[in-house]
Amino acid sequence: MSTYSDLRQETFKGIDTLATAFESLTRDWKLSSDFTGDILTPLQGSNWRGDAAERAAASITKTRNELDAAFEEASAIGKTLRDAHTELAAARADLDAALKRAVDNSLTVDADGVNISWPAPTSESDKHDPTYTTTYKALAESVGQDIAKAVARAKAADTAAAAALGGATGKSKTAFQPSTGPEEQGKKAADLLKLAGNLSDAQLDELNKTLKANANNPQFTTAFYQGLGPDGFLKYYGQLAVASADQGGRRPQAVADLQANLGMALATATDSHNFPHLSDEWEAGLRRAGATRTEILPRGDRVSGSVQPYGYQILANILRTGTYDAHFLNPVAEHVTQLSEMPGFFTSTPWLHSDLDRMKLLGYAQGPQAGGFNPMNGVLDALAHNPPAATQFFHDRATSYNLDGSVKAIGQDNTYLKALTVGGDRSPLQDISKGNDYLASGHAESPELIALGHALEAATTGRAPDASPDTPLSPHTPEQAAVMKDVVDRFGSGDGPKLLRKGADLADLAPSLGHLTAAYMGDVQGAMSPHDHSLTTYGSKADLDPGNTAKLLAALGRNPDAFGAVAQAQQAYTTARIQDVMLHRDTYGAEFDQAVRNAAHSGGEVGGILTAGRTAGLVDEMKGEADAYNKAVDQNGMWGKAVWAMTGGRLLGDLPGIGKGMSLPANYFIDQLTSGYHVDPNTADPATAADVAGFNGLGSAAKKAVENVAQGTGLNPQQIEVLSTAAADAARDGATGGAGLVTRAVNG
Known part of the structure; x- marks a missing residue:
């Protein structure tokens, strides 16, 4: 069951029939009991003595053990086939649901289940709808992920069944295989943990080694946690940890390793895509145990x-x-x-x-x-x-x-x-x-x-x-964007902004809110410039409220870490927007100059609000925090580079005629732009210095963006100077408007 085509065509009736046959065989199994009652028991009750009797008894006992092993093997095969059928049928149901979703949304899936296409726009409204392609693209990606998950689930079931059948039958061609596979090892590991505080160092090492080696094996981990039970697992581990608290040597680290190994194993055992996995009843029992006092x-x-x-x-x-x-x-x-x-x-x-x-x-x-x-x-x-x-x-x-x-x-x-x-x-x-x-x-x-x-x-x-800082951001899904909107509404209204101030109840949330605001910079700039429909988002739109967005930006400006992340992202996004306009000069025609100004203005507005928030924070503190802000700007460079990668950076190399200025390494380029946000800590009035630095940084970054990308575009030096100065002025105008909004309303 290795391909999309296999899963699409197979009904798994054959596996169901075979599983039923083995289940019937073991359910009606009488060979072992008949052999014991008809042969072994009468023999043991007889008075037969001597060498021949002993050899006969040994041979008969071996035969009975073979019958027991045959029963175990048949039972294991039946269980494996039944579990495989259940999981494969579920994977097929997942695939059918994904394909129905594709049909319902007019998507076309190719024969390999990989490429998914959508219909071209036909109506005038669709042709001019900027979200038409992005909406369908996100939907196609979602359906593609569901298809891939269904195929992966089938592959996992197939692989697990093959391994289970191999473990059940063994390699011997002359004898049956008693149960010694992963499930049996899982049960033995559970028996070790049940020793709790009486577990020796050697036994604890053995348990850790076994758990680590089998942490990704659903057969082992499921049997392990089934053997312990949800309440037993918590109790035995707790008792072991308490009993080990006062012991030295390797014991503390071994218990810490056990905690991590238990987590890895629990994740595998509870993954509903694995085969087998713990039941919903087991998980309900864990919730019951979680809300109950555990005697450790x-x-x-x-x-x-x-x-x-x-x-x-x-x-x-x-x-x-x-x-x-x-x-x-x-x-x-x-x-x-x-x-x-x-x-x-x-x-x-x-x-x-x-x-x-x-x-x-x-x-x-x-x-x-x-x-x-x-x-x-x-x-x-x-x-x-x-x-x-x-x-x-x-x-x-x-x-x-x-x-x-x-x-x-x-x-x-x-x-x-x-x-x-x-x-x-x-x-x-x-x-x-x-x-x-x-x-x-x-x-x-x-x-x-x-x-x-x-x-x-x-x-x-x-x-x-x-x-890793190098991990790229994925396009935002509708669900992720909806959560982002909820976050902005929560902290951009009511008591939200005040709760983020230094010393307030939720101040420690601000750095993370700065990170996610940076990741949604396209939505943030779009909220502050709602009439500029050229501003792009990364994936699904978050539809942020302008007022709440402004209040959140001002609140984040008061926190150095949040300020650093948002400032980096704002500069990267604005630079990418200017770059995009410059590289598509012919598209804008006579409106080219205004398009550059618009791109700089929207970023300036965001930067102005952010800078005004920083200034207000410094004024409130009445002491210099310049070093904290400068350090945060530098340390949050990853957000500028991440936003650059998902906006402007993707254009590099795709279009001809790019000047050498735009071939600078992204690290240097982004660092160069954001260094304008630095505040001189030796200035007597750090609040004023921060305000001036922020406005100058916004203007100089916009000017530098035009100058870098203009090289090689045919513009002469005078034209570049005029255009870059206009961009700088537009950025500062936007910043002035944004700062004014903070003064008039956000912090009013």
Whole structure:
């Protein structure tokens, strides 16, 4: 089952028939019992003695063992065939759904299932609709991804079935194969973890080695977690970690390795695209265990008032490792979020110092006494590392859960962004605070806010925050763009902007909001220049509200990290727009000069708002933060280069007649443009210096963009000077308008 064509044509009836035959064979199996009752038992009850009797008994026992092995082999084959049929049929259903979606939207899929085309526009409105192609392209890419996933699911099932059949039958041609495959190894590994605190160093090393070697094997991992049960897995690991807390040597690192290995194995076992995988019932049991106290602290040696942790507090750090399927991760994330909205659910326990010292499996990486008892931190971290799940979490209709994790209602309004960004003592991102009693801190904690920011970055950009800086941004999907709009509306209105100010409840969110604003610079400039329909977006449009966008930009201008990312992206996008106009001079004709001014003006407006926000922040602080802003501009260069790559940079080499100025390395080129944002820390009035530097930087960047791309276009030096000066003036005019908006309304 290796190709799209195979999956498209096959019905899998043959596998179903064969699986049924083996199931019938094992269900009616009587050979072993008949042999034991008719031969072995009478023989053992007889008085036959001597060498011949012993040889006969050995031969008969061997025969019975062969019959038992035959039963195991037949059972394994039957199970493998049944599981393969179930998974392959599901893959075919996924493919059929994708193809129906293509037909419903007038898309055409080629014979290989790779190339997907859409109809050419016929009506005048479609011909002049700038979103016609991008909308169909995004739809075609989505359908293509669904087709690829269906084929990959079939391939995985095929490969897994082949491996399982090989393990079940073995290589011997003269004897049956008793069960010694991945499932049996998974069960043995589960038996090791059940030893919990009694696990020796050697056994812990063996368990880690086995888990690491089989972390990507769904047969092993599924059998492992089935053998433990959802509540047992949390209990045994917790007891092992507590018992190991005071041990030295290699033990602490071995337990840390076990936590990571458990996460990798859990991700594989719960991936609904794997074959086999844990059932929905098992996952429901994990949610039930997550909301239940788990007995990991030894009885009889604890001071009164100490209690056991919740299962989710144990699970949270395990979720930090592994690539999880949204089918598993999101119900857990939703349930934990809903529990965290209940005041003090995870943070009202008066933990004792002695308990904290032993529960090193809980809390942040630097240790439990630094906090981390709210599992929201680990859950948000897991979402950040799994962008598709993060997008679904913040976008899709929500499921409401009962206290025990069972489903209460489906299709509910998604209010998770609103719930997680509440300020004050109602925040579900609170954690324990240090003191005689470790109780809720009364406000959102920095690590939780950073984790939330990372999850929002993943949800809106499709890229994990810790991905390599060279990882390209993918075109925004409609779902990602919708989450971005929600974020801008939340932090560009109401109490949102004030919550992001330095020292405010959600200030630690600002850097991440700067990153995702940078990633949506086309939408941001489009919101600030709604009448300029030439501004392009990267994928689906976010339809940002102009007023909310302006307020968010001004708020981000107050934060050095956020300012650096947005400034880099704004310069890159504006430069790309100017480049695009310059390279298509003939298209604009007599309106060429105005087109250059328009491109510079829209970027200037964004830069003006951003700069005004920075100035307001410096004025509020009444002290120089120039070094922080300069450093942030330099460190966030990746956002300028990423935006450049998805806008102007893609044109390089595609068109003739580009001057040598545009062949400069992108790193140098972007750094050159954004250095204009630097503030001289020795200036007596840093607020004024920041304001002047921002405006001058915007103008000089626009001028430099025209000068670089104009080389080799046939324009003489005088024309280049006039045109570049006009672009600089337009950028400064836009900046003046944007700054005025901040003065009049945003911060008014």
